[in-house]
Amino acid sequence: MTAGLIFDHFLKKVCPPLDLDWRKYRRASQRKVLARIQELGLTGFSDYVRYLEMNQEEADALPNLLNVTVSRFFREKALWDYLGSTILPGILCRIGSSRPLRVSSIGSCNGEEPYSMALLWKSMLQPAFPGLELIITGLELDQSCLKRAAKGFYSGKTLREVDPGLLSAWFVRESGGYRLKAEVRRMVQFKKFDLLKNRLPRDQDLVFCRYLVFTYFHGQRRLNMTKKIISALNQKGILVLGQKEEPEFPEKYLLTPVSQAFKVYQPE
Ligand SMILES: C[S@@+](CC[C@H](N)C(=O)[O-])C[C@H]1O[C@@H](n2cnc3c(N)ncnc32)[C@H](O)[C@@H]1O
Structure with missing residues (x-):
């Protein structure tokens, strides 16, 4: 599986219980999650899913971790x-x-x-x-x-x-x-x-x-x-x-x- 597909698989698992739309998150979100996984000393997305299941505080903070910051002047x-x-x-x-x-x-x-x-x-x-x-x-x-x-x-x-x-x-x-x-x-x-x-x-x-x-x-x-x-x-x-x-x-x-x-x- 490619890195993108692995991340999609992760999103499909963690987003629905948090009322988040998994299809909307981009590469930048993937980089932030990977950095968090590294910071916690975990081995990968599956490990992080288990960590999220056991840590409500981490799950509550996930929408903000995935956060996309793209904008432009006079958008539309x-x-x-x-x-x-x-x-x-x-x-x-x-x-x-x-x-x-x-x-x-x-x-x-x-x-x-x-x-x-x-x-x-x-x-x-x-x-x-x-x-x-x-x-x-x-x-x-x-x-x-x-x-x-x-x-x-x-x-x-x-x-x-x-x-x-x-x-x-x-x-x-x-x-x-x-x-x-x-x-x-x-x-x-x-x-x-x-x-x-x-x-x-x-x-x-x-x-x-x-x-x-x-x-x-x-x-x-x-x-x-x-x-x-x-x-x-x-x-x-x-x-x-x-x-x-x-x-x-x-x-x-x-x-x-x-x-x-x-x-x-x-x-x-
Ligand atoms: C996709 S950008 C859209 C920016 C702008 N509103 C536009 O339409 O061009 C979403 C913005 O919302 C911010 N954001 C995400 N979650 C937020 C939250 N819980 N409270 C405040 N801002 C948040 C992000 O950091 C990001 O800057």
Whole structure:
């Protein structure tokens, strides 16, 4: 059996009891599991399966060990155009200057998603709604992602959906990539955060939860996390999922589509 097939076999065994979708984990997850096996002084995947069966704490930590950290700026560009032209102006008209707009990105990775929100604000919303305020919170489990977000240095594919105008206005070219200007970096407050354990900020106007709960989680885990996210939204709050994601039974009964095409929802 190839290394990939052995890892698939391992995933098929350990993921279902944890309500995780085994098909979604990639090479990077395999490397992390192998490093953990080595750290524990075990001999291989079968040995690690036995270890997981005997150690509840290790099993509880497995979703975070398998964790995939892939993102990019303005991922699924058409969604951002829709948010900037329709959804966010609607919220801003409603709340006016009574308070800041509150946006959170759950699983904010290296900052690509919350910084895209900041760039959308700078380029489309601030000029149309001068004087209004925005609070963006980036919530992320992975410490190295948080460090990269703080540095704001990006290269390659991560920037492929950024408009050239935005790139030249808000990034500075450096050797090997581009650094986001401090003025934009300061707009996002990042927090080390575990969705499975920590409390979410309350009263949010818009929450991004893309390619996390609705990609990797199943069953009770997904239902519990959906309820948790819904409780972070205010009455007319908006939940944004990834274009390849779909609320299924039973979560779909907790969410009403605002746009089925863009995977934008409101609590039922
Ligand atoms: C596949 S990436 C998606 C990033 C971004 N939302 C996007 O759609 O481009 C999933 C992110 O969620 C983070 N993550 C995974 N489990 C988490 C948890 N329990 N709490 C917070 N963040 C988590 C990962 O570290 C990773 O950065």
